[in-house]
Amino acid sequence: xxxxxxxITLRECSTQxxxxxxxxxxxxxxxxxxxxxxxxxxFGEADHLARLARLHHDLxxxxxxxxxxxxxxxxxxxxxxxxxxxxxxxxxxxxxxxGSGPVVETDF
Numbered sequence: 001x002x003x004x005x006x007x008i009t010l011r012e013c014s015t016q017x018x019x020x021x022x023x024x025x026x027x028x029x030x031x032x033x034x035x036x037x038x039x040x041x042x043f044g045e046a047d048h049l050a051r052l053a054r055l056h057h058d059l060x061x062x063x064x065x066x067x068x069x070x071x072x073x074x075x076x077x078x079x080x081x082x083x084x085x086x087x088x089x090x091x092x093x094x095x096x097x098x099g100s101g102p103v104v105e106t107d108f
Contacts, residue, residue: 004046007036017053023063027052030067 010021019027024042027033032052036043055066 005044006046007038007041007043009041013042013049017049018057019053023056026063030063032067032070
């Protein structure tokens with residue numbers, strides 16, 4: 001999955017994503033968005049910003065509820081990555097036990 005990192009001004013954010021400057025500043029205060037080095041701008045993933053806008057506008061969730069949802073999503077991503085690693089290790093062990101493949105050392 002390709003990640004698109006952007007730097008966007010608060011005014012552009014309002015135009016493109018429909019988030020007011022006050023909303024964006026609150027998201028920054030909550031740690032949901034990262035302020036850029038450029039004044040009145042944010043830095044981050046375009047998909048993340050679009051997701052925040054959808055949660056705020058389409059579902060009408062409060063910023064605190066969005067904070068909880070984002071934290072849960074981040075934990076889910078970590079768990080999915082761990083599952084993928086463990087699945088790969090189990091597959092590798094099965095191949096080794098069947099004698100059909102080498103074992104590669106990893107730093108898990």
